[in-house]
Structures are given as C-alpha cells and as structure tokens.
C-alpha cells in the first residue's frame with residue numbers, strides 16, 4: 271500500500287503557494303491545488319513557509335564535538351599539532367562519543383540537515399573505538415538522517431605504523447570512505463600516503479576524502495597528486511579534497527589548470543569557509559566543472575568554539591566570504607549546502623521535482639536568497655517523506 275502525505279500551504283521558490291503530494295518517500299505531485307487528493311491522506315500544514323530541498327553537510331567531525339556539554343573555553347594553541355595534543359588531553363574527561371555525538375546530530379536535523387558526511391578519528395591510540403561509536407549513532411538516527419563515515423587518520427598514516435591497517439579494518443567494518451591528511455607534513459610525500467589510501471579504497475570499493483590544509487605550493491602539489499591517483503584508480507565522483515586552501519591562495523591561471531584537472535578526474539572539493547584560511551574560488555571552480563560543496567567542519571569542539579550545525583549559516587558564511595550579493599549568487603551558496611553535497615556524497619537527488627526523494631525543509635521566508643541571509647529557524651524537516659523535526663524539536667527522537 272502506498273504511504274502518502276499531502277503538504278498544504280507550501281510556498282515554492284518563485285512559484286508561490288502550492289501543495290505537495292509525497293508517495294512512499296518521494297515527491298509525486300507539486301501543484302497549486304491538490305484538492306482531488308482524498309481526505310484519508312494525512313495533511314501536514316507548511317504554514318505558508320518556503321519549502322526547500324533539505325540541507326546536506328559534507329564535512330563534519332561528530333566524534334570531536336562538545337555540543338551539549340557545559341561550555342569549555344578554547345584551550346588549544348594556534349597550530350594544528352597543539353590542537354591534536356589538546357584534544358588527546360581533554361578526551362579522557364569527556365563523555366563517550368556515543369553520548370556526545372547525538373547532541374550535535376539532533377541539532378543538525380533540527381536545522382534541516384538530512385544527510386551528512388562525518389570524518390571519524392582512526393588512530394593508533396583510539397583504534398576503532400570512535401568508529402564503532404559512530405556506527406551505533408548512524409543506526410540510532412537512520413530514520414532521520416543519512417550518515418556517511420570517513421575513516422580519518424588525524425595523526426598521519428605512514429608516520430604512525432599500524433594506522434593503514436586500522437583504516438583498512440575501518441572500511442571493512444562500515445566506514446564509507448578512506449580519509450587522509452596533509453601527506454607532505456605527516457608522511458613525507460603525497461604519493462606514499464595516497465598509494466596506501468587508494469589501495470585500501472580499491473580493495474573495499476570505498477571513496478577517498480583527504481584533508482589538505484597547506485595554503486601554498488605544497489598544497490597545490492598535494493591536490494595535483496590526489497587528482498593523479500583518482501584518475502589512475504578510476505574513482506571519478508568518489509574522491510574529495512577537504513578544504514584545499516591552496517586553491518584559495520593561487521593565481522587565476524593555476525586555479526584554471528588544477529580545477530580543470532579536478533573536473534576531468536571527477537574530484538570534488540568541500541569547503542567550510544574557515545575565517546582564517548584562504549577560501550577556494552567557489553564560483554570559478556564550479557564554472558570549470560568541479561563539484562564544490564559545503565560542510566560545517568568543526569562544531570564546538572577542541573578545534574573551534576564556533577558552529578551550531580546549521581548549514582544555512584554555512585551557506586551564508588560562504589556567500590559572505592565570497593562577496594556574493596545577488597539572489598543568484600546566494601542561491602548558488604545554498605546549492606553548495608544542499609544539492610551539490612548530495613551529488614558529491616553519491617546520494618540520490620532530493621528536492622521538489624516529481625520523482626525526487628522527499629528530503630525537504632521549510633523556512634519562514636519568501637525567497638531562497640532571504641533564507642540564506644536571515645537563517646530563520648526551520649519549521650518542518652522531512653527525511654525520505656517522513657516528518658522528522660518540527661520547530662526545532664525532533665519527532666520520534668532516537
């Protein structure tokens with residue numbers, strides 16, 4: 271039997287008041303008047319709010335978050351090694367990941383995120399403990415949000431003997447992608463680390479998502495090396511550069527050259543628009559054919575006190591830092607936080623067209639641009655046609 275829901279008083283971007291019929295988790299009809307639908311079909315009143323495709327967070331660290339805990343002042347120094355040490359020091363006194371991570375997952379869902387990719391630390395001191403916790407959390411929230419896991423070697427791969435084996439065990443245990451990090455800093459060479467990552471990915475049919483932070487020449491070399499490995503292993507559409515700050519600091523002709531290589535190899539880029547780092551030129555890379563999408567990255571954790579898990583806020587920051595002002599540019603920023611993320615994560619398309627998966631969010635705004643600028647509290651959130659949050663409160667909480 272078909273499971274149907276009729277959304278009434280829905281405002282469709284650029285089209286005004288409509289009604290939306292959802293059948294078995296997919297949008298079936300979007301029309302100004304669907305009064306022909308029988309009274310036996312349950313109605314959900316969208317209260318004249320704007321209905322948008324739900325948000326997608328392409329880069330998180332659920333296992334690091336302090337969300338929901340008493341406020342802890344930022345304790346780390348200004349560099350990455352200090353943040354790693356601080357995090358390791360704080361960890362013993364924190365509640366376990368399986369208790370902390372849901373605090374942030376709930377906030378993400380309430381903000382209209384129905385799919386996310388989180389990195390999870392896989393290191394020789396942690397083993398697979400964080401992965402196992404997030405596998406449990408993924409199961410716990412399966413009805414409300416789709417979670418993708420990246421096995422993340424926070425302290426390097428080859429420089430920490432045993433890490434490669436742990437990454438392999440992580441993808442065998444359920445991680446969807448193999449992660450990596452700054453190979454020239456940690457592992458003495460890009461090819462050495464990437465060869466290891468791509469061999470693991472190849473053996474387990476996994477994707478690859480690598481944190482590349484270097485802002486200069488080193489970062490560019492790492493991105494180019496990643497592109498070579500992606501092409502060699504024919505992992506088109508399944509390899510991501512996380513951050514790629516070097517592209518934000520590079521000259522236009524360099525961006526054109528490397529962006530073209532990325533597009534040809536199907537290597538995407540996820541950005542969080544971090545305030546102290548060069549921002550890759552989002553629009554230019556998209557013009558070149560690179561799938562650019564957005565993620566919150568650290569949300570209130572030992573790495574950063576900022577963040578709420580709200581991808582509308584992230585779209586606003588991306589737009590603000592990029593100097594976007596027109597409605598078209600603001601819509602592009604939202605696309606990075608929604609449909610582009612779904613494509614990069616390899617998810618089926620979601621949104622308002624008939625046949626699409628009914629992952630939707632409502633916002634009390636008139637237009638897409640206003641939604642990005644105002645970041646008004648979300649009204650309703652649907653995941654695969656199921657109402658999972660209303661006015662910031664989860665329904666049927668896990």
Ligand SMILES: [Zn+2]
Nearest residue numbers: 331389481567
């Ligand atoms: Zn990250």
